[in-house]
Each structure stands twice: as structure tokens, then as C-alpha cells.
Amino acid sequence: WLQNMLGQVLDALEYLHQLDIIHRNLKPSNIALVSSNHCKLQDLSSEVLMTHKAKWNIRAEEDPVQKSWMAPEALNFSFSKKADIWSLGCIILDMVSCSFLDASEAMLLRKSIRSLPGGLRSVLSTMEGRRIPQAKTFSALLPQMLQPEPSERIAV
Template structure:
């Protein structure tokens, strides 16, 4: 059952869904739907994304399932990524709330955030996996000083020129997280570190 649709990004729509088990339990998940140009692109992106199922880290959002589906109503092919739902919002909302209240994010929270994100990035980079789309809205808040990386992107999708054009034409606020080389479709672990530094700067200047 679809509960709500979150604000869509350049790469796709995000749905909050609820699954009822046979025992009556209700579990919430996030499904990211990414429209693909054709079957080959969808299959290639699915193949790349399979590595995300292997990630097991306390500060990385767990991926539950990946699949490709066809929407008859609009005649489009979608790659769907099923992720765990934190239920507590994201870092972007936290920063916005602090700014509206003219409050600072405490040094303790910032230090814990930095430690958790560096550890999570080190973990994925050791496995030759890059986030490619690191920004506050893709970092989940799971506690007062607990955070998780979410919404990873594959190379195939991030080098789709049409989607990329939409992304770079977003407001200056969204572009500010992107490392210079990513505008030329180049992604490395350094790109993720650049984005993390930009996020850290935003947190310290609330």
C-alpha cells in the first residue's frame, strides 16, 4: 500500500509504502522509482545496483530488494529500489528546521555525524562503491545524533545526460553539493568526500 509520495528528484520518484505481513505486522519501506530509457539501460543499472544489497553497516540504509517493472499506463520502464524507512526525516529537514528557529546544531551532533559518515564512506569505498549523489536529503536522521547514508546512485543512471541535465539545472542550493568533476560525469571517492565537506559546512553555518 502506497502511503505517500515524497518530493521527486532528478533521478526518480520516492514512495513511502507499507507492507502487512501474515502475522499482522506493518513494515514501512521507501521505494525509489527511476524511469529508464530502454531495457538495456534498466538491466545495466539493475546489475550495478545489486552490490547495494551486500552493504551491511549501521550508518547505511539497508536495501531490501531491487527489480525492474513496466508501467502500462504510461508505457515506461522503471528500476525500483526498495529501502528501509527511518521514520524520522532527513538531514535537509533538520538543517531547515534549525535555520527557521535560529538554532545551532551542537558540536556533539556534528562530530558524531562526521564520524559516522566518514566510517560509512570508508566502508563503501573499500568495496569500490561510490554514493554519487551525496546531499542532506539523502542522509537519514535515525536519532538525536545518529545518521544513515541512503539513496545511492549507479554509474549508468548518473551518466544519463537527460537526467543529469535536470539535476544540474536544479537550484543553486542543490548544485552546491556536487564536486566540480561530476559535472563532466566523473565520479570517484573524492567526489563523495567533497560532497560531505559541503554538507558539513552547511551544518556548521545554521
């Protein structure tokens, strides 16, 4: 199921990125389940809203928890397609670690890996130790998605 949803989100991001559209606000609440095996991206208005720095500063101050899925550079009003990859990496990280991290631990992890990418190692080790399905796949993928430096991050 997770791989199916991930594939759909990646397809949607690839389509947007081909149109030179950056979502800019990818987070779990912006992935809508429309059936048990189909999802859609929503809140594309952020692509327009977040081109205005003053409006962005207001939104960034509203709820820092909601910004924990944002790439390090996005917090400084620098957006690229790679910022969407970071956000998707955070969503995947949440999904594969939800059985052993509570919501506040997950938020702290998302925030800490912006400056301490090595913090991901212990979570990936725990995933493998708990035999999370596809843990090896996610252990290979997540460090490539969650690189603090955008140029080192993988693309869709």
C-alpha cells in the same frame, strides 16, 4: 553531536568506497537521522542513475540549488570517491556556518568555492571569531576537503 554524525557518515562512505561504490549525490537530504544520535546514508540509486550521461544532464538542469553540494568535476559528469569528499565538506561547511549564513548565502558560497577556494578563508575566520565549537579543527579540515582539484583533495 556533529563529530558523531560526521564519523558515521565517514564510516558509511569508507564502506561504500571499499566496495568501489561512489554515492555521487551526497547532500543533507540524503543523510537520514534515524535517532537523536544515529544517521544513515540514503539515495544510493544515484550511484546507478548517474552512470547514464543523458539522465544526469536532465537531473543537473532540474534544480541547480540541489547541485551546489556537488564537486566541480561532478558537474562535468566526472565522478570519483573524491567527489563524495567534496560533498561531505560542503555539508560540514553548512553545519558550522549556519549560525551566520542564511540559506542563499550558503548556496552562493558552495558554488563560489568551486572556482575560488580562497573564498573559504573569510568564512573560516568568521567561524573562529564567533567561537564556533571545534572551529580550529574545521578550519584545518575543510580546505583539504574542498580542494577544486580532486588529486589535491583528502580521502576518507
